[in-house]
Amino acid sequence: xxxxxxxxxxxxxxxxxxxxxxxxxxxxxxxxxxxxxxxxxxxxxxxxxxxxxxxxxxxxxxxxxxxxxxxxxxxxxxxxxxxxxxxxxxxxxxxxxxxxxxxxxxxxxxxxxxxxxxxxxxxxxxxxxxxxxxxxxxxxxxxxxxxxxxxxxxxxxxxxxxxxxxxxxxxxxxxxxxxxxxxxxxxxxxxxxxxxxxxxxxxxxxxxxxxxxx
Amino acid sequence: xxxxxxxxxxxxxxxxxxxxxxxxxxxxxxxxxxxxxxxxxxxxxxxxxxxxxxxxxxxxxxxxxxxxxxxxxxxxxxxxxxxxxxxxxxxxxxx
Numbered sequence: 074x075x076x077x078x079x080x081x082x083x084x085x086x087x088x089x090x091x092x093x094x095x096x097x098x099x100x101x102x103x104x105x106x107x108x109x110x111x112x113x114x115x116x117x118x119x120x121x122x123x124x125x126x127x128x129x130x131x132x133x134x135x136x137x138x139x140x141x142x143x144x145x146x147x148x149x150x151x152x153x154x155x156x157x158x159x160x161x162x163x164x165x166x167x168x169x170x171x172x173x174x175x176x177x178x179x180x181x182x183x184x185x186x187x188x189x190x191x192x193x194x195x196x197x198x199x200x201x202x203x204x205x206x207x208x209x210x211x212x213x214x215x216x217x218x219x220x221x222x223x224x225x226x227x228x229x230x231x232x233x234x235x236x237x238x239x240x241x242x243x244x245x246x247x248x249x250x251x252x253x254x255x256x257x258x259x260x261x262x263x264x265x266x267x268x269x270x271x272x273x274x275x276x277x278x279x280x281x282x283x284x285x286x287x
Numbered sequence: 288x289x290x291x292x293x294x295x296x297x298x299x300x301x302x303x304x305x306x307x308x309x310x311x312x313x314x315x316x317x318x319x320x321x322x323x324x325x326x327x328x329x330x331x332x333x334x335x336x337x338x339x340x341x342x343x344x345x346x347x348x349x350x351x352x353x354x355x356x357x358x359x360x361x362x363x364x365x366x367x368x369x370x371x372x373x374x375x376x377x378x379x380x381x382x
Contacts, residue, residue, distance in 0.1 A: 074356060074357035074358060074359075074360065074363040074374060074375070074376055074377070075356035075357070075358055075376075075377045075379065076358065076360070076376065076377070076378055076379070077378075077379060077380060077381065078378040078379065078380055079380050079381070079382075081360070084360055085378055088376075088378075090378045093378055093379055093380045094377060094378065094379050095377075095378045096375055096376065096377045096378070097374075097375070097376040097378070098373060098374075098375060098376075099367075099373060099374040099375075099376055100373060100374075101364075101367040101368050101370070101371050101372055101373060101374070102364075102367075102368060103364050103367075103374070106373070122375070126373060
């Protein structure tokens, strides 16, 4: 069946649906078996749902396996993502943090993404200092990460949200100048221009930006 | 979840995330295949599986192109309970 989550908000809330599309696989009595969040190609989608109907790869089965696999970064990343998809945010945070702890060198290549997930959750919770801290950690520890640019912007967004427009302006301006060809450069420039106007700055790079670190 | 016989719903076009919206508060749409440009593959999967889960008989020669979606939760639960079938519940938005 199909429901518009913005119309039938009671049902969406009841099942803790927070992103779309989300497809729930329910038992005949309406109890959730598990869910598919986001877009998948048809064969993968079919595979996931068939797994769920057979009791495989469900969040419940993964949680049961945590006692034996809970130090494997790949397992932790997947488990954290699954908790997040279920809007069980504290459970997700705990697994992302454990992933960060068990793989400090990011040999798995999953730690930068975990930090970005923590940053976005922090922003969603309006904990902008924490969000900025995790994004900054990506920049400091994993500057070659493919999440680096997102982390860069995340720092700026959280400065802005926390009301520190001066630092936000510097970060957005820095981004637009460092990555002029990037798809998010127009967004960064627009943010910098808007903040410059609010702050009464000229658009030129201020001296204070020389050697600026985020 | 039964095989509705009434008019079928048209499938909405997928809304793809673009630009810095993906950085802000709007829930992120997740594409699990980076080469996936549209949601039609996913939709096709949903359609096919809905028919399987719903037990709708379809001829191999007549591949379904649309689905008659049930949109009433109570009716779907009653039908699923009566027939012992699972439910696929697709939450979507118009944005």
